[in-house]
Amino acid sequence: MxxxxxxxxxxxxxxxxxxxxxxxxxxxxxxxxxxxxxxxxxxxxxxxxxxxxxxRIHNRLLALAFASAWSTLYTLWQFFSNGRLTPIDTTRFATLNWPYSSSVEIVTGILPAVTFIWLGLLLYILVRSDRDHRATPFHITLGLSVSLSVLLTATMGLMHHLSDTGLDLRLVTHRDFYLTLHLFAVSIPLALSLLTAILLSFPHTPRSSAYRTKLAR
Amino acid sequence: MKPQGLLSELELLLLLTILNLGDEAYGVPIAREVAEHRGHPVSIAGVYSTLDRLEAAGLVASVLGEATPERGGRAKRYFRVTRRGLRSVHDTRRVLTKLWKSLPALDAKEPA
Known part of the structure; x- marks a missing residue:
């Protein structure tokens, strides 16, 4: 041979x-x-x-396409969720001592983004769940928690990048951070976070080695 | 009983071939028979891909068989049609038979 x-x-x-x-x-x-x-x-x-x-890759490509497309809808989500998800008047907390003042600002700033990602994941699960693709509660929880870390890490990376480009982040409020002119760039943390949530929520399809072993029995 | 949905041409061919081969239904003879009936070679990967889909849908089941030296020590995978698969074949035949009744006969004098 x-x-x-x-x-x-x-x-x-x-x-x-x-x-x-x-x-x-x-x-x-x-x-x-x-x-x-x-x-x-x-x-x-x-x-x-x-x-x-x-x-092997077409499910991942589909997840990537969905995450990219969904993240572009964030502006619309901001418009509809404006004031509803974070009805607290954050100026009241400005008088608090650090780190409480900053914590409230970070939470109210990131909450719409997290809710948006979780909503995207829920929609993907509803559309894609079938015999071959099942999201288990354990994997969904894992996906959501890791996606939050990805969002925070990617956001910090983006902030660092934007600082390097000369953007004065002090002029960007917590509310419109994701609505700056760098719309394409700010959609990256959202898309990465949602992609992570999707990939981890759906354990590998029946083509996994575990399934092969099961079939072989 | 409610039909499971019509089978595609390759799916139907594969299910009928597996039924026809009986206990000898594994990749090589399945691909050979399908190629013979279709009149052109088929991709073995395409056959397995469709069998994979049929298995996920519960229309066929498979078991690992013996490994032989001519296969490099790899085991054969034997397929059989499940009860659900058999019902799908019958459903497809019923629909196709109904449609074929209105098929006009070919007139020999008519130009092609």
Missing amino acids: NRAVSLLLWLLDHLALGPHAESLAGDLEEELTNGRSATWFFYQALGAIILGLWN
């Missing part, structure tokens, strides 16, 4: 391309042994690898 054939069989065995990857590789080798041409084998093996990779 030449090297290219061995390499393709190795890739089919190790890329975890689906629950039937091992059987598929076995079928291709059996056909090759029974007289199929090497060209036939290459086409079949390459087709299997491409199809398997597509099956």
Whole structure:
């Protein structure tokens, strides 16, 4: 058996391309042994690898597209939620000592963004949950908590980046931080956070190794 | 009983092929039979991808079989049609038969 054939069989065995990857590789080798041409084998093996990779990433691409599209609706969300989610008059807390004054400002500033992300996740779960894709309560909780950390980290990174570009962050209030002229840039933390929540909320689809093991029993 | 939804051409072919092969229904003979009936080669990965979908929908079930040296020590995966799958085949046949009744006969004198 030449090297290219061995390499393709190795890739089919190790890329975890689906629950039937091992059987598929076995079928291709059996056909090759029974007289199929090497060209036939290459086409079949390459087709299997491409199809398997597509099956693996297309759910993630869908999640990425949804997270990107959803984050662009944040302006609309701000318009409708304005004053409803954070009805507290934050100026009352300005007289408080640090860190209480800052904490209230941070919470009221970030709450609309967090609610927006959670709403996006809820919508995605409602639309995508089916036999093949199930979000469990444990994974949803994990997704939401990690997504919050991602949002805070990405927001801090963005603030650092905006400071470098010369933007005076003191002139940006907590309320319109996500509505600055850098709309594209500010949607990145939102999209990253939502993407994290989605990916963690949906444990890998039945094509996971655990499912393969279950099938093999 | 409410129909499960019509099967696509490949899904129907695969289910009928598995029923036809009986205990010998694994990747190689399934792909060969489907290619023979379709009249052109099929991608084994495409066959497995459809079988994967049918299995997720509960229309087929599979078990691992024996590993042979000619397969590099890899096990065969044998497929069988479940009761639900059989019902889907019957539902599809019923709908297609109803539609075929109104199929006009080909007139030999008519130009193609």
